[in-house]
Amino acid sequence: MATIEALLKQADLPDSPSPRLDAEWLLAAALSKPATYLRTWPEREVATEQAARFAEWLARRRRGEPVAHILGRQGFWSLELEVSAETLIPRPDTELLVETALELLPATPAAVLDLGTGSGAIALALAAERPGWRLTGVDRIDAAVALAERNRQRLGLGNVQFERSDWFYALGRQQFALILSNPPYIPDGDPHLDEGDLRFEPSSALVSGRDGLDDLRAIVEQAPRFLAPGGWLLLEHGFEQGTAVRQLLTQRGFVAVDTRRDHGCQERVSLGCWPLPERQGERRHA
Known part of the structure; x- marks a missing residue:
């Protein structure tokens, strides 16, 4: 199993204006954790099923699909909204x-x-x-x-x-x-x-x-x-x-x-x- 740090380093989003941030959002969602978890526990291993979900979402993002559409939600003001x-x-x-x-x-x-x-x-x-x-x-x-x-x-x-x-x-x-x-x-x-x-x-x-x-x-x-x-x-x-x-x-x-x-x-x-x-x-x- 790969670690959080390894998965983020391998994430390839060449056409995204914010590739690292996009990858962090997607991986955090795949883990059902806040983004701060990734920076706190970069050495933690990611389960195979979660890594596969992350890989699928990365592929969709590479095709240009917005992160908000992939996750089905977006933050606005103090709220998290379904989109x-x-x-x-x-x-x-x-x-x-x-x-x-x-x-x-x-x-x-x-x-x-x-x-x-x-x-x-x-x-x-x-x-x-x-x-x-x-x-x-x-x-x-x-x-x-x-x-x-x-x-x-x-x-x-x-x-x-x-x-x-x-x-x-x-x-x-x-x-x-x-x-x-x-x-x-x-x-x-x-x-x-x-x-x-x-x-x-x-x-x-x-x-x-x-x-x-x-x-x-x-x-x-x-x-x-x-x-x-x-x-x-x-x-x-x-x-x-x-x-x-x-x-x-x-x-x-x-x-x-x-x-x-x-x-x-x-x-x-x-x-x-x-x-x-x-x-x-x-x-x-x-």
């Missing part, structure tokens, strides 16, 4: 949406909407942090709604619900203090779609028209009908789309428009406040 090929894999950049939402609203009761919820990552992270908030997550894909609900049940969060809706279509006259979304924002034909993990993710959750802004335009246009006065709209977007999204928000009538940068110092989340009625009147008579 599938029907939704986007939650990414660290999207945690900026959660951070910004927590900064904008107090912990007092509030209604919050997550558009295009996918695995439910954003809504569930906020539900865990703000027990007094009432979260709604919507997605137009039935499999995504079912996945988000499974995550909700496993985490035991009772202040969030998931529904099927194509953006705002099924929400009636509901109003929210905060609406946030990580919508599709990659331009059609972008070469990155043929690279890395994106090859294995649903194009419907990635691509949004020739300039990548079709869904962002739709959300900005429709959101005011579902925002309470003084409510906020938060949108994740591509690192080169900040200027365009700020313009969309300003032209629609949002105030306090701003953009936040992610941990890579790239413009990632733009936001705007739907003004109170007196502010709306000021804008009309300006």
Whole structure:
């Protein structure tokens, strides 16, 4: 039997951007241990069955399959979520949406909407942090709604619900203090779609028209009908789309428009406040 150290040294993932980290995640999962176990006990021998599972997973990773899909789970914020090929894999950049939402609203009761919820990552992270908030997550894909609900049940969060809706279509006259979304924002034909993990993710959750802004335009246009006065709209977007999204928000009538940068110092989340009625009147008579 091979040791943990030997298996990691033999792991060959030439096309992975993080080969050692990927190998550690896969081996730790094969052993049903945390990654720290590998560094604490590198001389431990690995059972034949576990080594075979690790070898199978390495082969899948060499073919480009994302680690999250191989393991069926992904960490996001403080949560571990079930993931599938029907939704986007939650990414660290999207945690900026959660951070910004927590900064904008107090912990007092509030209604919050997550558009295009996918695995439910954003809504569930906020539900865990703000027990007094009432979260709604919507997605137009039935499999995504079912996945988000499974995550909700496993985490035991009772202040969030998931529904099927194509953006705002099924929400009636509901109003929210905060609406946030990580919508599709990659331009059609972008070469990155043929690279890395994106090859294995649903194009419907990635691509949004020739300039990548079709869904962002739709959300900005429709959101005011579902925002309470003084409510906020938060949108994740591509690192080169900040200027365009700020313009969309300003032209629609949002105030306090701003953009936040992610941990890579790239413009990632733009936001705007739907003004109170007196502010709306000021804008009309300006």
